[in-house]
Amino acid sequence: MRVFSAGRPVRLRSGAAVAVAAGLLAAGLAAPALADEEPQTDQLWINEPYEQTLPLGYDGGEPQSRTLGVGLYHDNQNFTVTDGRLTVDVSDLADLAEVTWPDNCTPSGMSAVCDIPVVTAIGGDYEDQVFLTVRAADGAEVGAQGRISYEATATGGPDGTLTAPHESFETTLTVGSGPDLAIAPVAGIEDGQPGDVRTIPFKITNTGNESANGFTVKLYASYGLTDLTRYDACTYTTTDGSDYAPSNTAVCTFDQVLAPGDSFELPEPLTVRLAPQALTERLDIDVEPGDGAQDLDSENDYRILQIGADNTADFSVTGDTISAAAGETATAELTFKNNGPAWLGNLGSGDPVAEVRLIVPAGTEVTGVPSGCSPRTLAGGYYENKTGAPRYDCSLRYWVLEDTQRTFVFSVRVDTVVPGATGAVSIHPPFGEFGQYPFEFDPDLTNNTAVLAVN
Numbered sequence: 118m119r120v121f122s123a124g125r126p127v128r129l130r131s132g133a134a135v136a137v138a139a140g141l142l143a144a145g146l147a148a149p150a151l152a153d154e155e156p157q158t159d160q161l162w163i164n165e166p167y168e169q170t171l172p173l174g175y176d177g178g179e180p181q182s183r184t185l186g187v188g189l190y191h192d193n194q195n196f197t198v199t200d201g202r203l204t205v206d207v208s209d210l211a212d213l214a215e216v217t218w219p220d221n222c223t224p225s226g227m228s229a230v231c232d233i234p235v236v237t238a239i240g241g242d243y244e245d246q247v248f249l250t251v252r253a254a255d256g257a258e259v260g261a262q263g264r265i266s267y268e269a270t271a272t273g274g275p276d277g278t279l280t281a282p283h284e285s286f287e288t289t290l291t292v293g294s295g296p297d298l299a300i301a302p303v304a305g306i307e308d309g310q311p312g313d314v315r316t317i318p319f320k321i322t323n324t325g326n327e328s329a330n331g332f333t334v335k336l337y338a339s340y341g342l343t344d345l346t347r348y349d350a351c352t353y354t355t356t357d358g359s360d361y362a363p364s365n366t367a368v369c370t371f372d373q374v375l376a377p378g379d380s381f382e383l384p385e386p387l388t389v390r391l392a393p394q395a396l397t398e399r400l401d402i403d404v405e406p407g408d409g410a411q412d413l414d415s416e417n418d419y420r421i422l423q424i425g426a427d428n429t430a431d432f433s434v435t436g437d438t439i440s441a442a443a444g445e446t447a448t449a450e451l452t453f454k455n456n457g458p459a460w461l462g463n464l465g466s467g468d469p470v471a472e473v474r475l476i477v478p479a480g481t482e483v484t485g486v487p488s489g490c491s492p493r494t495l496a497g498g499y500y501e502n503k504t505g506a507p508r509y510d511c512s513l514r515y516w517v518l519e520d521t522q523r524t525f526v527f528s529v530r531v532d533t534v535v536p537g538a539t540g541a542v543s544i545h546p547p548f549g550e551f552g553q554y555p556f557e558f559d560p561d562l563t564n565n566t567a568v569l570a571v572n
């Protein structure tokens with residue numbers, strides 16, 4: 118079962134393979150590195166489909182075509198990278214598949230060179246730039262496999278030329294037979310208001326070459342979405358949020374047979390209500406063929422609908438005041454609170470929604486560290502020992518409800534009495550310094566800082 122905390126990964130590489138939440142490409146690849154940590158190096162990468170099944174024709178007809186999106190991206194947005202040249206080799210597909218080249222590719226024999234004028238950097242709005250059309254060749258047999266391999270170069274980077282790692286990128290194609298239940302694309306919602314009831318277009322089409330003998334539809338609605346339309350074919354559950362972010366789930370079983378080319382729509386429109394705590398929501402839709410059948414293409418039977426609400430979540434932090442003589446230890450309590458009205462969950466990445474930071478006051482040393490808190494140097498680097506660090510970053514979970522409150526309890530020993538000594542307490546996004554990537558949903562940043570006062 119797919120869960121919100123993990124999302125559905127998109128296959129990207131940066132050094133080793135990196136998985137990012139589904140839908141992340143459309144919103145920008147990844148958070149940029151801090152300016153003072155950015156290396157003046159760059160690397161070119163290819164974003165290619167990992168695998169694809171090619172269905173045979175229905176009832177002896179022509180096999181259906183599939184579109185493969187491929188693209189280039191690079192690591193360092195301090196450099197401009199242009200003149201990308203993607204080499205696509207299909208020599209391994211002889212007698213297995215036919216390829217139709219797009220206009221930006223120049224074929225020569227069993228390969229082609231595809232032009233990509235501008236290469237997007239990580240942190241930009243990535244889109245595939247090359248779209249190959251492939252279909253099973255006449256006479257191809259079920260189970261036959263072949264590979265498309267890719268190489269790439271581009272102009273730019275610190276040395277003037279970038280080259281993607283050699284022999285590292287390929288797509289495996291397999292000839293198959295079976296149903297392929299595809300959910301029609303659904304546009305996201307950006308202008309929602311708490312209390313709104315929105316209609317979600319929903320349509321399934323069998324694009325495979327065999328009938329689907331019944332199917333199951335699963336709906337996963339995040340905590341800020343309620344009142345899913347009730348259907349007789351569905352069972353509904355609500356999770357309490359003890360281990361994962363709370364959600365509403367519907368599992369619907371339909372016995373309808375979908376022949377190749379047939380479509381299905383729900384008995385009445387699917388609607389969902391944006392709750393008072395709605396902010397950044399998502400509705401996951403999953404469909405699976407029944408009767409134990411294997412779907413030919415798992416990429417089009419799953420959709421994530423992003424739903425944004427015009428709402429705020431007021432994060433705040435409170436510090437503490439402690440008193441102790443030299444050599445004595447006191448307890449300091451630092452408290453994060455979400456004052457609402459909205460909740461927040463990083464449902465795709467699973468990253469903490471925020472970090473509470475403590476700069477240790479002068480003349481003191483931390484001797485007891487609460488769970489979830491990591492020792493750091495003042496600049497945020499690695500600190501070897503758990504205790505005695507000059508700074509601590511304490512991570513919250515990947516979600517907080519509209520009334521979440523969490524207290525981090527430190528043991529602080531006073532080594533030298535420094536009258537009026539204070540340490541800074543603050544809230545930060547999981548990436549970047551406070552103020553560099555602020556909480557855009559937080560209407561009052563003045564309560565995002567506090568102090569730990571000593572004596």
